[in-house]
Amino acid sequence: MGRDTSATGKGREDRGAAREHRPGAPPSSAILDAAFRKAYRSTPHGDTHLDRSRRRAKLKVIRSSAVVLRHLGIERRPFRTPELTEFQSLLIDRAFGAGALDRALRRVGRAEERIRGLTRDGGRGLQRASTTDEFAADVRAFYGRLASFLREIDPDLLLLRRIHAFLKARPRLDPAVPTVVVAGFPNVGKSSLVARLSSATPKIADYPFTTLALAVGHADLGFDRLQVVDTPGVLGRRQVNDAESEAEAAVTRAASVVLFVIDPTATCGYPIADQERLLERWRSEMPTVPFLVVETKADLETTPSDRLHVSALTGTGLEELTETIQRTLAARKPPPAEAPVADWGEWETAAGSKGSSD
Numbered sequence: 326m327g328r329d330t331s332a333t334g335k336g337r338e339d340r341g342a343a344r345e346h347r348p349g350a351p352p353s354s355a356i357l358d359a360a361f362r363k364a365y366r367s368t369p370h371g372d373t374h375l376d377r378s379r380r381r382a383k384l385k386v387i388r389s390s391a392v393v394l395r396h397l398g399i400e401r402r403p404f405r406t407p408e409l410t411e412f413q414s415l416l417i418d419r420a421f422g423a424g425a426l427d428r429a430l431r432r433v434g435r436a437e438e439r440i441r442g443l444t445r446d447g448g449r450g451l452q453r454a455s456t457t458d459e460f461a462a463d464v465r466a467f468y469g470r471l472a473s474f475l476r477e478i479d480p481d482l483l484l485l486r487r488i489h490a491f492l493k494a495r496p497r498l499d500p501a502v503p504t505v506v507v508a509g510f511p512n513v514g515k516s517s518l519v520a521r522l523s524s525a526t527p528k529i530a531d532y533p534f535t536t537l538a539l540a541v542g543h544a545d546l547g548f549d550r551l552q553v554v555d556t557p558g559v560l561g562r563r564q565v566n567d568a569e570s571e572a573e574a575a576v577t578r579a580a581s582v583v584l585f586v587i588d589p590t591a592t593c594g595y596p597i598a599d600q601e602r603l604l605e606r607w608r609s610e611m612p613t614v615p616f617l618v619v620e621t622k623a624d625l626e627t628t629p630s631d632r633l634h635v636s637a638l639t640g641t642g643l644e645e646l647t648e649t650i651q652r653t654l655a656a657r658k659p660p661p662a663e664a665p666v667a668d669w670g671e672w673e674t675a676a677g678s679k680g681s682s683d
């Protein structure tokens with residue numbers, strides 16, 4: 326019926342909700358809306374009109390500040406440890422620039438401190454004020470400064486949200502679970518193997534760079550859980566793109582074992598010599614990481630090499646590959662201190678092999 330609700334709490338609430346969903350609105354506007362809505366609903370008790378006015382003003386300061394601080398806490402929450410693993414931090418540094426997340430978090434933390442100080446000062450000011458006009462002026466001044474503190478960190482809040490969306494689109498690898506990282510040139514059949522070895526259902530296509538971000542599947546090798554990570558293809562150039570950078574991060578920092586996939590057929594579009602060069606470079610750069618090398622698409626063509634020849638299409642060699650992965654993992658050194666030792670004890674015993682001491 327077109328009733329104007331602008332003077333009521335309900336009307337304000339609706340406007341706030343609309344703003345929250347306005348695309349491109351700075352984060353501060355939705356947070357301030359929520360804060361002012363909450364403050365507006367204050368209905369204080371008091372003996373005199375002046376008493377009630379003072380209390381109402383104080384409640385506005387306290388409640389709006391509490392809402393803002395709660396929202397800022399929510400924005401920072403995904404980046405606390407242990408929610409954020411070391412590997413995720415590395416991915417973020419590579420994708421958004423080293424230290425960018427820490428700087429944004431520090432600025433948000435500092436804004437929280439300033440808002441706490443502002444709230445204390447606001448409370449004291451209201452204690453000294455003696456007329457309803459003064460209360461209103463104090464609250465207005467408080468709101469103004471609260472809003473400006475918050476607007477100052479809009480770029481940081483936007484960055485936190487972008488990083489959060491980035492993280493949500495990537496697997497969270499459990500550092501305590503053994504991890505096989507499947508890597509190699511583009512289009513060689515990495516995702517096809519990951520789909521065969523694990524629960525993952527990656528996109529598979531006959532063109533390079535089908536996989537653009539890390540994905541994880543889980544496998545049960547009969548005695549323990551295993552994470553199988555699909556990576557984007559890497560061309561082995563000095564300058565890497567974002568997808569290649571992500572693959573390198575997984576190879577260097579997340580892998581218990583790297584399963585390096587070589588496609589000896591012409592179907593991937595890259596010469597085998599280039600693939601071998603990348604393998605050699607990685608091996609020399611990461612002498613402590615075990616590399617398992619397979620030649621794939623064995624249904625099309627095989628080389629005389631004594632490497633494992635597999636086919637994701639027909640299943641040839643996959644059983645042997647699984648056994649080799651098991652043996653390689655069982656022969657690894659004990660994991661770093663943060664991984665639960667008990668898991669690895671079971672792992673080694675069940676695999677029927679003691680960890681090597683090299």
Ligand SMILES: Nc1nc2c(ncn2[C@@H]2O[C@H](COP(=O)(O)OP(=O)(O)OP(=O)(O)O)[C@@H](O)[C@H]2O)c(=O)[nH]1
Pocket residue numbers: 510511512513514515516517518528529530531532533534535536537556557558621622623624625635636637638639
């Ligand atoms: N004949 C045959 N084709 C295969 C085999 N494995 C993969 N392919 C094909 O090779 C192409 C690339 O496979 P993907 O698994 O997407 O390769 P990828 O290495 O993940 O590719 P990117 O994600 O682009 O790096 C697809 O057309 C697959 O069907 C195989 O064992 N035999």
Ligand SMILES: [Mg+2]
Pocket residue numbers: 515516517527528529535536555556557
């Ligand atoms: Mg792929």
